[in-house]
Amino acid sequence: MKNLAMMAGAVTLSLLGTGCATKKYVAKSIAPVEQRVSGTESKNQEQDKTIASQGNEIQELDRDLSRTKEKLNDTDNKANQGIQAAKAADQKAADARQAADGAQQSASNAKTFAEQGLDRLGRTVDGMNKFSMSKSETVLFKVNDSRLGDDGKQALDELAKQATSMDRYVIEIQGFTDKTGNAMYNDQLSQRRAEAVARYLTNQYKVPVRNITMLGEGYAQPVADDKTRDGRKQNRRVEVKLWVPETTSKMATAGPGQQ
Template sequence: MNRILPVAVASLSLLGAGCATKKYVRNTVDPVRDQVQQVATQTNQHGNDIAQARKDMERDETLLNATKEKADSADTHAGEAMSKAGDAMNKAGDALAKSDKNTQDLGELRQTVANLDDYKVAGEDAIQFGFNKSKLTNDSMEKLDKLASDASAMKRYFIAVEGFTDRSGSADYNMQLSRKRADQVVQYLIAKHGVPLFRVHEIGLGKLMPADEGHGRQANAKNRRVTVTVYSADSQVRAMNTAPTTPETSSLNR
């Protein structure tokens, strides 16, 4: 009996100590576990926040790139629009300049027609052609060069171009051939010397108005021609044509 009592007391002491240890552990470890769990929860939340922030940044970057592309495209379109507007303004300016030039040329032509009596012969030459030919020779081009050069120094002038043929062949064919010859002369004056078209008056007369009434080779050669006459209303030319005849000039004209 006396032995059992100490053992029981020792057992109760151990049991009480065990309960105290569990309580201590529970009171010490559980708060730590809770804190760890809280930290883990916060860490997960921070991770989610970081992931969301990264997604937001990627989205913002995508929007920024799209906005930049639109801005670049807008700049490109604006540049193209400015370029087209500039081209349109240049074309409008050219058209206006041409319109003004045409108006001026038309005015000069009307003035020419209105004052034909003021125009006097300032130069004249005959451009000869081979049989059934309409091609200009070197000698013919030299004559045209001289006439065009003289005309370029005049302010008010026009050039009459009249094509002719000899009497051989039909009237219709000769009319076409005379026009071809006159065309060659006009094209040369315009292309080589820049003579304005409105200053040129052209006609093909076929075998009409022969320069030589004969029927031989010499007469035919003389009739295959284009006469080019420069008329001018410049005061200097009019003065030359209206100057009184002196004995010296009279003898020269004989």
């Protein structure tokens, strides 16, 4: 635009300088140039407005783009937060499953332990009601005599010590004779021999009478030939048996760590 104005000025100066041009001619010659200059200036102004408008649009687009980026960033942040929350929820669910599995295992173990305990208790109660022989001793007597000898007392000492170390026990005492004499007398003699053993246990070891059963059986169950002297000696006897609950007997047999 500046170049066109300079050209118009130059033409005007040239015409004025020659002195041969008339004002009409000058006006006629300059008018088209001025029109073109004016048109160019109008176009330039329109272009400036267009550029300014486009610049405003660009700025608005930039602002829209910035807002869009902010929204995207916010969306990304929320998405990340959602992912983290989902991971945390998954971890909590895994922990809950693990805790549930642990609780179930504990319950199963407790049930097994209880069942085993009930089974052991049942066996114990059953065993406490069933007795087995733990020890037996045979005490020999002289002919027509119911007094205890030293050998007999020594045998009873060992049995009594074992019995009194337990909470529950029964001592079974059976008196016998050889075939010498009549049956009634032998029954009475065998009873006196059984009573002598029971009296020794209660007096020397404080064995409760309720823990003792005794019976004189006379010549009922000979263990040897009564026709011989040695056989009759073996038949003049008191058999003493210590009975204890089966559970106690098994525990004593198993020993520590095997019960």
